[in-house]
Amino acid sequence: MRILDSALLISPPAEVRWEFDLFGNSVAYAHFREKADELVIQSDLLLRRYGFDEPVVKLAPRAVRYPFAYGEDELIDLAPLLRLQCQEDRSAIADWLRSVIPTIPDGSLEVLQALSAAIHGSLIYRRREEQGVQTPGQTLATGSGTCRDFAFLFMEAARELGFAARFVTGYLYDPALASIDGGDVSLSGGGATHAWANIFIPGAGWIDFDPTNRIIAGKNLVRVATTRSPSQALPIQGSYRHDGAPFLRMDVTVTVTETD
Numbered sequence: 677m678r679i680l681d682s683a684l685l686i687s688p689p690a691e692v693r694w695e696f697d698l699f700g701n702s703v704a705y706a707h708f709r710e711k712a713d714e715l716v717i718q719s720d721l722l723l724r725r726y727g728f729d730e731p732v733v734k735l736a737p738r739a740v741r742y743p744f745a746y747g748e749d750e751l752i753d754l755a756p757l758l759r760l761q762c763q764e765d766r767s768a769i770a771d772w773l774r775s776v777i778p779t780i781p782d783g784s785l786e787v788l789q790a791l792s793a794a795i796h797g798s799l800i801y802r803r804r805e806e807q808g809v810q811t812p813g814q815t816l817a818t819g820s821g822t823c824r825d826f827a828f829l830f831m832e833a834a835r836e837l838g839f840a841a842r843f844v845t846g847y848l849y850d851p852a853l854a855s856i857d858g859g860d861v862s863l864s865g866g867g868a869t870h871a872w873a874n875i876f877i878p879g880a881g882w883i884d885f886d887p888t889n890r891i892i893a894g895k896n897l898v899r900v901a902t903t904r905s906p907s908q909a910l911p912i913q914g915s916y917r918h919d920g921a922p923f924l925r926m927d928v929t930v931t932v933t934e935t936d
Contacts, residue, residue, distance in 0.1 A: 736879030765813035795887035
C-alpha cells in the first residue's frame with residue numbers, strides 16, 4: 677500500500693502532533709484549547725493498494741506443508757504474536773477447532789483457509805455498537821460477533837495452531853456500496869471501520885485474512901494500523917472535560933471509492 681496524499685481535518689481547531697507507536701503506526705495526538713459542543717474528525721486518504729501479482733500465494737518451501745517451524749530468528753521476533761492473549765479460552769478454542777476442522781489439512785494455506793471458512797460459515801455476523809472486542813470464548817458462546825470479534829477469534833485460533841498473528845484495523849472497499857445501482861452483493865463491514873487478521877508465513881510474509889468475508893490477501897482491504905491485540909488498535913480514544921455536559925453519541929461514516 678502506498679499513500680499518495682492525506683489530510684486530517686479537526687473541528688474545533690487543535691494542536692496536532694504526530695508520533696509512531698511501537699508497531700510503527702502513525703498516531704496523531706490532538707490537544708484542544710477552546711470549548712465546543714461537537715468534535716468532528718475527518719481523515720482523507722488517497723492511496724494505491726497492491727495485491728499479489730500472482731493468483732497463488734507462494735510460500736517458502738519449508739512453510740508449504742503444515743505444520744512447519746519458524747526459524748530461530750523468526751521465533752525471537754514473533755514470540756509475542758505466537759502467544760495466545762486469552763489463555764483462559766485455550767480449551768474452548770481447541771474444542772471448537774476440533775469440531776469445525778476435524779481433519780487438519782496438510783498445507784499451511786489450506787489450514788488458514790479452513791479456519792476462515794469455519795468462522796464465516798458457523799458464526800453469525802452482526803454489527804455491535806458496544807465498545808471493546810469480545811473474547812474468543814464469548815464469540816463462540818454467543819455464536820455471533822462483529823468483524824473485530826471474528827478477527828480476534830481467527831488470530832487466537834491461528835496462534836493455537838502455531839501461526840504468528842496480528843490484528844489489523846482499517847477500511848473495506850465494497851464495490852456494491854460504491855456502485856450507482858447498489859450492486860448485487862454487499863460485503864460485511866463496508867461503510868464503517870473494518871478489522872481482519874495478519875498471519876506471517878515464511879516466503880510470503882504477512883498475509884491478510886478477513887474471516888468476516890472470507891477474503892485472503894484482497895486488495896480491497898485498506899490497512900490503517902496493525903497491532904498485537906485489538907485493544908491497541910482503537911481508531912479514536914481520548915478524554916474531555918465535560919463540566920456537566922453529557923456524551924450523547926458518536927457517529928462513524930466511512931466511504932471508500934475507486935479512482936482511475
